[in-house]
Amino acid sequence: SERCVVAVDGPSGSGKSTVSRRLASRLGGVYLDTGAMYRSITWAVLRSGVDPQDADAVAKVAAETELEIGTDPLAPHFRADGMDVDAEIRGPEVTAHVSAVAAVPAVRKQLVDQQRAIIAAAGHIVVEGRDIGSVVAPDATLKVYLTASAAARAQRRSAEVAADVDATAADLARRDQLDSTRAASPLKQAGDAVELDTTGMSIDEVVTALHDLLKTRV
Ligand code: C5P
Numbered sequence: 391s392e393r394c395v396v397a398v399d400g401p402s403g404s405g406k407s408t409v410s411r412r413l414a415s416r417l418g419g420v421y422l423d424t425g426a427m428y429r430s431i432t433w434a435v436l437r438s439g440v441d442p443q444d445a446d447a448v449a450k451v452a453a454e455t456e457l458e459i460g461t462d463p464l465a466p467h468f469r470a471d472g473m474d475v476d477a478e479i480r481g482p483e484v485t486a487h488v489s490a491v492a493a494v495p496a497v498r499k500q501l502v503d504q505q506r507a508i509i510a511a512a513g514h515i516v517v518e519g520r521d522i523g524s525v526v527a528p529d530a531t532l533k534v535y536l537t538a539s540a541a542a543r544a545q546r547r548s549a550e551v552a553a554d555v556d557a558t559a560a561d562l563a564r565r566d567q568l569d570s571t572r573a574a575s576p577l578k579q580a581g582d583a584v585e586l587d588t589t590g591m592s593i594d595e596v597v598t599a600l601h602d603l604l605k606t607r608v
Contacts, residue, residue, distance in 0.1 A: 403543030419514025523580030
């Protein structure tokens, strides 16, 4: 068919980003990294000197921040208020505060509205996050929930960011706890999502598995 929406959810380090980008390329579609949207707002919050725990102040910064959201799967560049934020949104400061910012309901509403507008305007699109199948795109063509063992996730993420594996494991556990217990749209597997444990699978194997699943849906 002329358009398909693939929702890819799961905890940090499950391989969502790499797999989602490759799948989007293979489909000739676009890619939306919703985590990068929450990270960009967090960057703006920190830059403005606002306390990330102050929900009202955080919501105000979010409303005033102009995001440019790159959806090219080969080069998904982001800008916030005209500034290139690709490197900084992956850094330890943003990572330490993003779960608090993402727990603010007004921030979620604003970003979910933007995500839905991007999805509505796209042809084929792969969207990755925590609440895509459950909240953002409940009518997605295919919903997948990627998991991996805690050890595999820490190994992958520490290699990506060139950090110590034990420190990374602790950070992932902390963020998963915050993300899955918050009141607003917690990380949760959609009832109709296909769960795929990627422990021990190569990226290509995961992409091919998802592509095969998608063929059964269209
Ligand atoms: O996927 P990534 O690690 O970049 O996401 C960063 C953070 O953004 C997550 O830990 C979570 O707090 C938040 N997030 C979210 N909902 C999404 C995507 C990300 O709450 N759809």
